[in-house]
Amino acid sequence: MSNLSIERLPTDISTDLRGIRSWVFDLDNTLYPVENQFMGLVEQRINDYVVRTSGLPADEALVMQKSFLHDYGTSLAGLMTRYQIDPHHFLAEVHDVPLDVLEPDTALRLGLERLQGRRFIFTNGSTVHAHRVLKKLGIDDLFEGVFALEDADLIPKPDPRTFHKMLVRFDIDPATACFFEDTPQNLEPAKAIGMTTVLVGPKAFSAEGEFIDYRAASLPPFLTTAILDGDSV
The missing domain is CATH 3.40.50.1000 (HAD superfamily/HAD-like)
Structure with a gap:
């Protein structure tokens, strides 16, 4: 080793x-x-959530999501600051991914x-x-x-x-x-x-x-x- x-x-x-x-x-x-690449599954769900919440195209939503990570520490914190969302619904949805990998x-x-x-x-x-x-x-x-x-x-x-x-x-x-x-x-x-x-x-x-x-x-x-x-x- x-x-x-x-x-x-x-x-x-x-x-x-x-x-x-x-x-x-x-x-x-x-x-x-x-x-x-397990977190890639979660990140895709987060991006989908940002698209649905913001109404932005996927590429622009991804830029927004990355800015949230930089500015607020998590995508959730950014979404809560910029939009009215249920944080518990967000957490349940984005983490509901298969664990196969x-x-x-x-x-x-x-x-x-x-x-x-x-x-x-x-x-x-x-x-x-x-x-x-x-x-x-x-x-x-x-x-x-x-x-x-x-x-x-x-x-x-x-x-x-x-x-x-x-x-x-x-x-x-x-x-x-x-x-x-x-x-x-x-x-x-x-x-x-x-x-x-x-x-x-x-x-x-x-x-x-x-x-x-x-x-x-x-x-x-x-x-x-x-x-x-x-x-x-």
Whole structure:
């Protein structure tokens, strides 16, 4: 197994996660590889919803949707700001996609199992969506809790208020917590409150920011090779 998918900034070469007691994971494109295109199914439903709501052609609706992501953190937040929509109807509709492209990953499970402490999900997706995905991946039993968009009063990451609510909900000390995420800007508030941060996925080695502690092209090898409490070094 290559260690090229793991990097410590700026100078350390080891992935030293000793002392971490709470492990917080984003869900989509973090716990499974972006290459399986699962989120493409959700994004198509979101685009269809924007087309129907705005009356714009599909290409213009896509531009609007991307601007919502940039300006508000989620398409839902943008739609709620610009249009009168039922957020719960939106969440139910866009996440009602088949899970066929997702499958259990033995290496992922083994990596998660070796983490000492508590594990949580922190997602801008819905509660139902999070539990469906975790069950399909075969790792739902490894997590103590899910903090979804409904729990954040529909205020998405990277809003610092949402991070605070998540920490309070699960009684997490940020100084002994590690946050895994595929969206770089969502790591900035985590680092600001003292969490260790890991950027996962295709952007891992191209994104810039002092708020990124570690980078991993793929989650399973990162988890299985990181130095944890009790490991020989």
